Structure formats: structure tokens, C-alpha cells
Amino acid sequence: MKTIADHKREAEKHVLYVKDKATRIATITFSRIDKHNTATIGMRARFGELVHKANIDDDVKVLVIRGEGDHLGSGGDLDEHGDLYLNPKPGDGFLTDLEIDDEDVKYPPPGSYRYLHGLTDYYAKARSGNRPLQEFKKISIIEAKGYCYGWHFYQCADADIIVASDDALFGHPSFRYAGWGPRMWQWLETVGLRAFSEMLFTGRPFTAAEMFTCNRFVNSVVSRESLEAETAKYANACSITRPTDVVVAQKTFIEAYKQYRGEYFGSLLTGWLEGMLPLMKDDGANDVNLGKDATFEQGIGKVVKNNDLNYPPEWRLSMKGRKG
Numbered sequence: 068m069k070t071i072a073d074h075k076r077e078a079e080k081h082v083l084y085v086k087d088k089a090t091r092i093a094t095i096t097f098s099r100i101d102k103h104n105t106a107t108i109g110m111r112a113r114f115g116e117l118v119h120k121a122n123i124d125d126d127v128k129v130l131v132i133r134g135e136g137d138h139l140g141s142g143g144d145l146d147e148h149g150d151l152y153l154n155p156k157p158g159d160g161f162l163t164d165l166e167i168d169d170e171d172v173k174y175p176p177p178g179s180y181r182y183l184h185g186l187t188d189y190y191a192k193a194r195s196g197n198r199p200l201q202e203f204k205k206i207s208i209i210e211a212k213g214y215c216y217g218w219h220f221y222q223c224a225d226a227d228i229i230v231a232s233d234d235a236l237f238g239h240p241s242f243r244y245a246g247w248g249p250r251m252w253q254w255l256e257t258v259g260l261r262a263f264s265e266m267l268f269t270g271r272p273f274t275a276a277e278m279f280t281c282n283r284f285v286n287s288v289v290s291r292e293s294l295e296a297e298t299a300k301y302a303n304a305c306s307i308t309r310p311t312d313v314v315v316a317q318k319t320f321i322e323a324y325k326q327y328r329g330e331y332f333g334s335l336l337t338g339w340l341e342g343m344l345p346l347m348k349d350d351g352a353n354d355v356n357l358g359k360d361a362t363f364e365q366g367i368g369k370v371v372k373n374n375d376l377n378y379p380p381e382w383r384l385s386m387k388g389r390k391g
Contacts, residue, residue, distance in 0.1 A: 071166045074109030082113045091128035092302050093121050097140050104140035106218045107147055108164050111196030118199035128311045129302050130203065132222060133210035142217020142240060145368050161186040184342030190249045191334035197249050198334060200225035204318040206305045210298040211235045211275070212291060216384065217248070224253040229284065230298045231275040232291040238272030240371050240384055244355050247340055252333020257284050271382035
């Protein structure tokens with residue numbers, strides 16, 4: 068069985084990190100092109116560690132987060148957890164995801180509330196890799212393009228600035244197979260109640276142009292050809308405007324405001340809500356439900372893709388499907 072250390076080592080080739088000491092601009096690049104930069108357990112853990120290190124590193128003032136290839140990323144690797152979610156067996160658990168390698172630690176058994184909640188509550192913590200940008204006291208900028216789904220959408224909710232290409236799509240597949248995601252409170256705050264309600268209840272992704280009108284969720288929308296230059300313009304301006312100590316003071320003020328608005332409280336609530344998933348009852352035999360045994364035998368990814376075809380082309384998650 069792979070340890071969390073094994074997962075992190077494997078993730079080194081998929082989550083790249085460079086920094087320019089002269090400009091104090093660091094860049095994290097997701098590089099798993101054959102999987103649309105889908106994030107594995109190791110990638111999430113490595114991302115959380117890199118953000119934590121950059122937060123302390125005096126050579127870093129601005130952190131740019133981007134994806135290699137056509138997409139920022141399509142979320143977490145659904146098939147990686149596979150049967151741990153759907154068909155757990157005695158002895159199964161999420162210890163590796165929780166970064167626990169101690170064989171003497173016993174994970175709560177399948178069927179208990181804590182079996183799923185142990186993981187979903189952990190997802191409320193920055194160290195899980197789901198919300199490290201909330202604790203980042205420097206400037207974070209996301210270069211958004213193509214798919215910005217699921218876990219990658221979490222990072223968009225938490226970043227300070229988003230520069231998007233006009234082909235970017237934002238959303239979460241889990242709205243259609245589970246019903247929620249760890250950053251729901253923050254999405255409500257950043258997208259706006261009416262718009263996010265539409266995204267949540269229909270499951271449809273929003274375009275970059277739509278997200279620009281949703282509380283200015285994205286700061287700038289440009290062509291794909293102009294995306295890197297536009298991101299560099301923002302990063303360079305942020306790197307020279309005020310000293311790093313001033314930035315940290317500014318970010319601490321903003322963090323205080325976010326906690327006044329209940330950002331971390333919202334993460335805890337979502338973790339609690341996600342742990343309730345096994346109690347959700349279907350309305351009918353054809354419902355797509357993450358906890359229904361037979362539905363996901365073919366794999367979560369395939370179920371999501373097949374279910375996508377039930378929606379109007381312009382509301383589909385797949386770019387290929389959106390073309391009709």
C-alpha cells in the first residue's frame with residue numbers, strides 16, 4: 068500500500084514549483100495533461116505544502132497558480148478513491164489521504180458516520196490541500212483556462228485575483244452526483260447567492276464572461292493568446308506596489324473580514340453536510356447518487372460523463388458535449 072510520502076514523491080512531476088528571487092514571484096504549475104490536470108491525493112498534499120512554504124519564504128511575495136496545457140484542471144481524481152467511497156470493505160479507510168502512515172491507527176469502520184466525515188472534516192483544513200490559499204498571507208493569482216472544476220474551483224474561490232481566458236468554465240461535477248463541495252460557503256460569498264444557487268441546483272458550469280458579472284469572481288477575461296501576458300501584468304504590478312510586510316498586513320485584515328463572514332465556519336459546516344451523504348434517499352431508480360452501489364460500478368468518471376448528456380448542450384460540463 069502506498070504511503071502519503073509515496074504519493075507526494077509521485078506528485079512532484081505533476082505539481083511543479085519555481086520562483087524568481089529577483090521579482091519574488093513564484094509559480095505553481097499543475098502538469099498532468101493527459102488527465103486534464105486532475106488532482107491526485109499526492110498532488111493535493113504537495114500543493115498544500117508548497118503554499119505553506121511560499122507563505123514563509125522571504126523570496127516569495129506573489130504566487131501564481133496555473134495549469135499546463137489547455138486547462139487549469141478538472142478537479143480531484145474521482146477514480147482514485149473509487150471503491151473507498153462506493154464499496155468499502157472491512158479495513159478500508161482514508162488514512163493515506165489524512166497523511167497517517169501509522170499501522171497502529173484504526174480508521175472508523177464502513178457504515179459509521181465517521182467513516183466519511185473523518186475525511187470531509189479534514190477537507191476543511193488548509194493542510195488537506197483544499198483551502199491552503201485561505202491561510203496564504205501573500206498575494207495569490209490564478210491563471211484560469213479551460214476546465215476550472217471541482218478541486219481547482221476550490222482554489223479559484225480562495226485566490227486573491229483570477230485572470231481568465233474567454234474559454235474558461237467554472238463549476239463542480241459533484242453538484243450532480245453528490246450535491247455539494249467543500250468550498251460552498253466561500254462560493255456563496257464570491258459568486259453571489261442568486262448565481263451560485265443556479266449553479267448548485269442545475270449543476271451547469273459558468274463561463275468566464277458570466278463569472279465576470281457574478282460579483283467580479285474573475286478580475287479579467289482575455290483571449291487564450293493573451294492569458295499569460297495578462298497574468299504576468301497582474302503579477303508584476305502586485306510584486307512592486309507595496310513591500311511584503313505591508314501585503315501580509317493587508318491580507319491579515321482581509322482574513323479577519325473573511326472569518327467575520329464565517330469562511331472557516333462554512334468549511335466545517337460543509338464537512339458535516341458531506342458526511343451525511345449515505346443518508347440521502349433517491350427519488351427514483353435513475354437518480355445518480357454517489358452512495359448507490361450499482362450506479363458507479365463502471366467508475367465515477369464514466370457515470371458523470373454519461374449523465375452529462377441528459378442536459379442541454381450549453382449546460383454540459385464537457386467541452387466536447389457542449390458542442391452538441
